[in-house]
Amino acid sequence: MAEGLLAARGGAVADTTRAALLEVDDVVVTFGGVRALDGVSLAFGARGITGIVGPNGAGKSTLFDVLAGARTPQAGRVRWDGRDVTRAPLHRRAHEGLARSFQIARELDSLTVMENLLLASPGHPGDALWRVLFTPGKVRDAEAALRERAWALLTRVRLAPLADRLAGELSGGQKKLLELARALMLSPRLVLLDEPAAGVAPGLVEVLAEFILGLKAEGTAFVVVEHNMDFVASLCDRVCVLADGALLTTGTFDEVTADERVMRAYLGQVA
Known part of the structure; x- marks a missing residue:
């Protein structure tokens, strides 16, 4: 059983041998009547790497905001290490071991x-x-x-x-590496990575992947939102697919990419 994802509604098998570290339960986020997240429930363990993928507008960034504490859902709960942190701010979660990187690196230029x-x-x-x-x-x-x-x-x-x-x-890729290193200064238990490979040269993507896998081996858990499917395939123990704000399916990379529902979500049709 992959260690990153313990349980998820919509198809995943629960791992009852290990307590979840980070959980969302029936989370709903709306923007002007549009449901960016529509009852999403996921649980992530204290080990492994879980990928979150989906087409544009699927709700991936909104889910990350909820997980990190940057956005409070209109409904549902978020739990960290068994405690309800739904309304806990980002800085409190960070000090308790939940770190986040951003799609656009936020280094202090000066x-x-x-x-x-x-x-x-x-x-x-x-x-x-x-x-x-x-x-x-x-x-x-x-x-x-x-x-x-x-x-x-x-x-x-x-x-x-x-x-x-x-x-x-620094170059764009070097800034991504710096962003990850900054997150690790918190000595986190789990790191949320928002499109770490986006805009990064292939050589630096390999360095990034090597670094993440080394940290995984040392016990740091990761949740990764990423569009680079080769990167996802090389890193992730388990993959969750979002579409239209809902959890579509979960499984290994090979399982989800062979799922007709995933093909429809990405391509609008089944080849």
Whole structure:
């Protein structure tokens, strides 16, 4: 049984041996009477990689906003590690181990690559003036540990040689790698990746995939929205297909791409 998806209405088989880490139950989101999400229920475990795919307008980005805490659904519930977080803000979920990257990288252009990573760390030791004044040694040690962690992440995503370059000078693919490294400064349990391969050169897509698979092996879980089907096939243990705001089907990559309903959703007809 793939570890990324534990249960889903509309065709998935539940894995009752492992508790869900992140769940949505009968979630509804409407925009002007149009249901962007129409009763979607999914559960993601603490291991593995789950892909979320579907044609444009299927509701993928809206679902990510709900999962991350950027949008509150009109109906339904969101649970994180068994607790109801439906109305919990994005920053609270992030501090509890749920990180997110964005389709368009949101780096701070005027800061260096290294500064972007250091700023992403929660509870920075220099944030409190009293710590700087009364425990300077501890602050220096903590900052050194953060810098060491940032160097390790930059090395893994092959951005260490660019650590002192302004983030705004990076290529689109390098910005995607920086975005993922920033998310990992939170030491997350689960990472939401919004189209990580979009606009990325093939060589850097391979670096990105290698990095994600390495993190998966170390125990980090991922949920990935992506249009690049080769990328999805190479990474995902399980794939969920959305169409018109509803969950269409789930399964392995081969299973969902052979499903006639998926072919209709993408192509409007069955070949």
